[in-house]
Amino acid sequence: MISAHRLGAVPLPLRQAWRRNKQAGFAPGKVCLWGNSRRLTFSAQLNDPRPWTRATHTRQLLCLYGDVLELFFGWVGCDEYYEFHFAPNGLVMALRWPNRSSYRGVSKDEDLAPFxxxxxxxxxxxxxxxEGWGVEGVIHLESLSPEDRSRSPMVRK
Known part of the structure; x- marks a missing residue:
């Protein structure tokens, strides 16, 4: 995260915002985010000295297979949002949810295809x-933004 600090990014604590109580075994860390209208760059450090995953490919709901860094984001005024999973073995899964209730009913890998x-x-x-593991990366927003969606199809069929 040294490069993130040099760019003026402030480390934010990671949490499980969708849970009322912290999940047993959750070892929070921190993430720095910075970017512009074209790309979101991030650097995350997780406080788990023994990260693990049973995931073997990107068409799996990685959070069901072990440790994962999850990043969620969307655009102001849009119902849709994106979810990115990063596993300790390098697998990355990206999902596009049309709205906040879209994920209901998705409980196994086969349910993911439309998203x-x-x-x-x-x-x-x-x-x-x-003492842990981490992920550094870039999300290229121009290929995800609502304005560009008509130019490039986003969902695999």
Whole structure:
């Protein structure tokens, strides 16, 4: 995260905003985000010295298979949002949800197909050290933004 600090990015604590209580075993970390209208760059450090995953490919709901960094974002005034999963073994999964209730009923890998986004808009690198693991990467927003959606199809069929 040294490069993030040099750019003026402020580390934000990671949390499980969708849960009332912290999940057992949740080892929070921090993330720095910075960018412009074309790209969102991030650097995350997670406080888990033994990260693990059973995931083997990007068409799996990575959060069901072990440790994962999840980033969520959307545009102001839009119902749709994006969810990115990064696993300790380097797998990346990107999802586009049309609205906040779209994820209901998605409980297994086969349910993901209509929401999967090709991994092209994301480049990431996973790293580890004795006290944890982390992910640094870039999300190319121009391929996701609502204005560009008519130019490039987003959802695999």
């Amino acid at each position: 999967l986004v090709p991994p092209d808009p994301v480049s990431a690198r996973v790293f580890s050290w004795s």
